Amino acid sequence: MRISIEGGRLVDPASGSDRNANLYLADGRIAGVGAPPAGFVAERRIDASGLVVAPGLIDLCARMREPGTDGALRIEMRAALAGGVTGLVCPPDTHPALDEPGLVRMLRQRSREAAGARLYPLGALTAQLRGESLAEMCTLAEVGCVAFAQTGALPDNRGALLNAMRYARTFDLPVWLRPVDATLAAAGVAGEGAVAGRLGLPAVPVVAETVALHTIFELQRATGRTPVQVHLCRVSSAAGIELIRAARREGLPVSADVAILNVVGIDADVGRFDSNWRLDPPLRTERDRAAIRAALADGTLDAVCSDHAPMSQEEKLLPFGEASAGATGLETLLALLLGWATADRVPMLRALAALTQGPARVLGEDTGTLLAGRKADLVVFDPAETWRVAADSLLSSGKNTPLLGQLLTGRVRATIVGGEVRFDRGGMLRPA
């Protein structure tokens, strides 16, 4: 299918380009930017005047609830496309955990059938994610796992963790870790500070993150002269960000992401025990949020992720401390990022890097850009359209978002994966 996208504002962080130009797609790739390639005849066209055309969003953490809930992936993939997401990373904390090749093959097969976003599975770093024995990383990598993750807090068995990191280093496999020390986080459900103190909610102290980061960096150094590549998932504190900066300066191969709700919210939002704000990592203080935003703007944080976790009412309509942590997030990701950019006067080019160029670099993928010749994964969105978040308009099976009822600005109009229009709000794709 040859498609011309006309009159749009092309925002491509990877090439540093923000200008009005046409885009031409053919054979699943970007065939031309600005001018059509010789002999190009469009079969379909998209009128993008007044709209932004950007690389498709890459989400470094989105749970599809498969394996575990049959049919869930198809639904969540529709939510991804509606959110402009063309590539997403699934963490391995599924039921069962992604620690054997058969499960990964099945997941990828279902993803192909769903024709949604590209799926990047993370393999379990340790068998059943128990943190005791190594998973078959090489075999899992051969069937498509892009990296290996321990999803909860760091395992207590630090010897096993170091061995897993060394083994991954042997085969140049990246390791993704969450900087959380289990015994310090204990049974905390809210960010440490005056709000948790006042509400009487057990808190997750910042020191649970900083001690874990020190541990991770020290173990990373112990993997050899060229240390294992580590990606830090969902950093939450100002102090944690400072440690990441220092590790970077030292030359440790470290990348990091933050969950979008930690960019948006602070502990005070928990307000009167709204369990939709029960998140992991928890929301922290105004000061932490400011540090997160600054680190996104200056590139210390490589990416923003949705941390998409669709849940049923039964998992959420509970007292705050008993509710499961997490929010559905694929469909609000872009608008929230744009909201931050507007509020902090960050240029759209810079802001979108956290959902395109940045995560593509973390994954080592050549998508996340609009350069000619690359895969045609892109999103067309209206940066000015306001819409109200409502349970019945979210495609995700989960309606668990603290944003219900809020007005957001910025809405996806079309999502294209491999040159194929897989989401089209309001008939964007027209005959040429």
Place this chain on the structure above:
Amino acid sequence: MAEPVINPQLSADGELHHLLSLDGLPRGIIDRILSTADSFISVGSREVKSVPLLRGRSVFNLFFENSTRTRTTFEIAAKRLSADVFNLNIAASSAAKGESLLDTINNLTAMQADLFVVRHAQSGAPHLIAGHVAPHVHVINAGDGRHAHPTQGLLDMYTIRHYKRDFSALSVAVVGDILHSRVARSDLHALRTLGVPDVRAVGPLTLLPDGLESLGVRVCTSLAEGIRDADVVIMLRLQSERMGGALLPSAQEYFRKYGLTPEMLRAAKPDCIVMHPGPMNRGVEIDSRVADGANSVILPQVTFGIAVRMAVLSIAASSAGAR
């Protein structure tokens, strides 16, 4: 991102509809509860110990966590108001069968409940319930997790007012396990609202929560310094599960550093009153000679507690409107 926080306890016209927390409860409402309690004090000493204010109303005591004392005083309070009282020990019934909290509430609402008195181990559980009950139903928090125990806070304020009259020149020390104490949080909010100028929180760093300073509270880690020249000392119960763990080495050592003895009490003003929400651990947070001594007002607290709970139940029940 925060929406303007509306006070979920008040009806549209600013009347008390639910009692969930003393955090943000206007002074006018606290004063009204305390003066209404005054009028109920005498009911307990009359031959006929009831008034017909809640006749025909159904009060459900929903205790998801055991508490004989608080449940009993709520039961007495409701009965003296002529309400029909139903005690449900949920810990042993529906919750054990896997019924969700809100399903339980819906079922009881279908049984024509008018007021729920709720005790729950999770902070915020009464807020969740208040957000989902029918508009005519009132929710009274009888203690939720570490968060709030507003009727205890109110009876503590009633006690202080009874003995000290004026809040505006007092020094009040709250001593013990502030971190896990819903009583402490309710007291601290009420003391601030009532304009007490000098409030101290006393305990070891392992038992002090974040953010006390933001409540206008001075933090003291030494008992002698914390109660120096105090007019009121509120001792908190030390739960047995805190002792001998990672928070405190032992009950004995805790008593040596934070137990209120007659010798230690000399640091406070001579007419200082000593309070305790009960049940007491004698020899752990308080010496028997203090608990039973001249400064102790611990038993009057219990008597006042019934009058204060009558006041809360009658005022909430008289709020007509939905929010």
